[in-house]
Amino acid sequence: MSTILRAEGITRRFGGHLALSDVRFALEEGTVTGVLGPNGAGKTTLFNVLSGFIPATAGTVVFDGQVVTGMRSDRIVNLGLARTFQLPRPFIGMTALENIEVGCLGPRARARARQAPAVQAAALAERVGLAAKSGITVANLSYGDLRRLDIARALASHPRLLLLDEPLAGLGPSETEPLLTLLRQLNAEEGLAILIIEHKLSEFMRLVDRVVALDYGKVIADGTPAEIVRDARVIESYLGGAEEMEAEDA
Numbered sequence: 001m002s003t004i005l006r007a008e009g010i011t012r013r014f015g016g017h018l019a020l021s022d023v024r025f026a027l028e029e030g031t032v033t034g035v036l037g038p039n040g041a042g043k044t045t046l047f048n049v050l051s052g053f054i055p056a057t058a059g060t061v062v063f064d065g066q067v068v069t070g071m072r073s074d075r076i077v078n079l080g081l082a083r084t085f086q087l088p089r090p091f092i093g094m095t096a097l098e099n100i101e102v103g104c105l106g107p108r109a110r111a112r113a114r115q116a117p118a119v120q121a122a123a124l125a126e127r128v129g130l131a132a133k134s135g136i137t138v139a140n141l142s143y144g145d146l147r148r149l150d151i152a153r154a155l156a157s158h159p160r161l162l163l164l165d166e167p168l169a170g171l172g173p174s175e176t177e178p179l180l181t182l183l184r185q186l187n188a189e190e191g192l193a194i195l196i197i198e199h200k201l202s203e204f205m206r207l208v209d210r211v212v213a214l215d216y217g218k219v220i221a222d223g224t225p226a227e228i229v230r231d232a233r234v235i236e237s238y239l240g241g242a243e244e245m246e247a248e249d250a
């Protein structure tokens with residue numbers, strides 16, 4: 001296995017506040033890695049830096065052998081690193097299919113396309129389980145369907161690494177399990193590497209191969225789920241309050 005992404009000493013300040021401090025880890029191709037940590041630990045800030053939405057104050061991000069620190073987010077997408085957001089960001093007023101089709105118009109999607117954008121979009125809708133709802137305006141989609149739509153739009157760029165920011169938040173059990181199955185399939189069948197933030201702990205631990213735990217912007221542990229649940233620093237900073245967090249999410 002080779003490394004697809006390396007975070008080398010990522011630091012991010014907001015004024016006097018140190019949101020990320022010398023964060024270092026490596027992601028292997030085709031694996032599912034989770035980012036764990038209490039509210040405010042720096043998880044979303046880390047995603048924002050990795051995907052080029054905000055610059056790092058210091059440190060380097062290497063994706064697929066290329067330094068991407070300081071690159072615009074659209075250029076990073078074109079290299080094969082896509083993301084979703086905590087709150088889905090569809091084009092309101094358009095149908096699900098039209099939303100996916102917009103994603104199929106990007107340079108990386110077009111360079112790899114063997115079919116017209118509308119045909120690709122229909123295939124992606126099918127892939128994420130939205131085919132029956134393709135013609136529905138996004139304002140009328142459920143939260144679970146909006147999550148699937150966000151994933152389909154990200155997949156349109158043919159990513160090799162997908163960053164998912166709390167994809168299960170706000171979903172009930174009937175939507176959670178099918179979405180987990182989809183994520184497992186994308187990883188197993190298409191070799192898609194995934195980096196995921198998720199507060200629903202039991203689902204998170206069942207999905208990931210490995211966990212990077214953050215607290216106060218620092219990596220406090222890095223290991224398999226079995227190692228992480230036994231790590232004293234993780235228990236102290238996060239797992240003690242996890243039941244509360246799951247209750248908040250429900």
Ligand SMILES: Nc1ncnc2c1ncn2[C@@H]1O[C@H](COP(=O)(O)OP(=O)(O)OP(=O)(O)O)[C@@H](O)[C@H]1O
Nearest residue numbers: 014017018019037038039040041042043044045046
């Ligand atoms: N744009 C910003 N300006 C100032 N401070 C910010 C900004 N974005 C994040 N922060 C601060 O940086 C810290 C890390 O925030 P971040 O959103 O990355 O945490 P998180 O681990 O994703 O939390 P959550 O689990 O609640 O989503 C917090 O203290 C937050 O208030």
